[in-house]
Amino acid sequence: xxxxxxxxxxxxxxxxxxxxxxxxxxxxxxxxxxxxxxxxxxxxxxxxxxxxxxxxxxxxxxxxxxxxxxxxxxxxxxxxxxxxxxxxxxxxxxxxxxxxxxxxxxxxxxxxxxxxxxxxxxxxxxxxxxxxxxxxxxxxxxxxxxxxxxxxxxxxxxxxxxxxxxxxxxxxxxxxxxxxxxxxxxxxxxxxxxxxxxxxxxxxxxxxxxxxxxxxxxxxxxxxxxxxxx
Ligand SMILES: Cc1cc2nc3c(=O)[nH]c(=O)nc-3n(C[C@H](O)[C@H](O)[C@H](O)COP(=O)(O)O)c2cc1C
Numbered sequence: 001x002x003x004x005x006x007x008x009x010x011x012x013x014x015x016x017x018x019x020x021x022x023x024x025x026x027x028x029x030x031x032x033x034x035x036x037x038x039x040x041x042x043x044x045x046x047x048x049x050x051x052x053x054x055x056x057x058x059x060x061x062x063x064x065x066x067x068x069x070x071x072x073x074x075x076x077x078x079x080x081x082x083x084x085x086x087x088x089x090x091x092x093x094x095x096x097x098x099x100x101x102x103x104x105x106x107x108x109x110x111x112x113x114x115x116x117x118x119x120x121x122x123x124x125x126x127x128x129x130x131x132x133x134x135x136x137x138x139x140x141x142x143x144x145x146x147x148x149x150x151x152x153x154x155x156x157x158x159x160x161x162x163x164x165x166x167x168x169x170x171x172x173x174x175x176x177x178x179x180x181x182x183x184x185x186x187x188x189x190x191x192x193x194x195x196x197x198x199x200x201x202x203x204x205x206x207x208x209x210x211x212x213x214x215x216x217x218x219x220x221x222x223x224x225x226x227x228x229x230x
Contacts, residue, residue, distance in 0.1 A: 038170075041167070043177050043214065044208050044212055045118075046208060046209040046213075047130075047206045048206060050130070052130045052206055057131050058080075060169055061078045064164050067160045067161035068160060069153070069161070071151075073152060075137055075138040075151035076138060078133055078134075079134040080132075087127045087129075090190055090202070094179075094186070095123050095181075097181050098121035117215050125177065126204060128204075129204035130206045132203065133165070133202075134191060135161075135200045135202075136197035136199055138197055139151060139197075140196050141196065165203070166178070166203075174206060174207060175206065179201065179204065180201060184199035184202065187199040187202060
């Protein structure tokens with residue numbers, strides 16, 4: 001393999017970036033193809049119990065770990081839960097919170113918005129899906145002598161990593177749900193996470209159940225989400 005070209009900048013090593021090289025026509029095609037691929041992603045709430053090899057999920061998590069992050073702190077932990085007893089505990093705790101949310105915490109407007117999605121407090125997929133990925137944001141790191149070290153733009157960084165995680169799940173031919181059974185403090189307790197980690201998302205991953213239906217939602221048009229200054 002060719003040796004990496006390096007240069008010292010500000011006293012630190014930098015490596016020559018190798019840009020991808022496509023023709024304009026290829027770039028138009030590739031960007032359109034990727035949009036069509038991304039547009040097929042849907043949140044799925046009915047999972048098959050068909051097993052998924054751990055290696056696939058680990059590759060997906062490695063992809064999420066390539067996300068950009070504030071000052072490259074990579075302030076995320078992905079807990080991969082396949083153990084049935086833990087999934088059962090997580091389901092029970094999530095359903096307890098979701099029951100409270102649906103019956104006492106959510107506003108009438110929120111409940112109305114959720115009607116078309118068709119969700120309620122039952123979360124059987126937290127046990128059916130072969131894997132749950134519990135994503136934690138690391139609000140600080142702990143140095144060797146126990147001192148707190150700052151992380152920056154933690155939510156933005158972890159949100160980006162989760163976006164990449166979802167696309168990697170789709171690329172592997174699997175489905176997922178972005179789930180937030182709030183408050184999610186139970187996740188840190190059940191998974192015995194350290195004090196510097198806060199739950200961010202709970203993502204069941206696997207194959208869809210046979211004949212899975214998803215809400216017939218519309219995505220906003222380009223004109224609604226993009227303002228051009230050219
Ligand atoms: C931050 C966030 C939290 C969400 N929380 C839940 C949730 O707790 N339960 C659920 O069923 N869906 C949840 N969703 C999924 C959304 O309902 C879904 O993304 C939206 O309806 C669009 O559908 P699509 O993902 O199929 O495009 C959440 C999505 C996001 C981005």
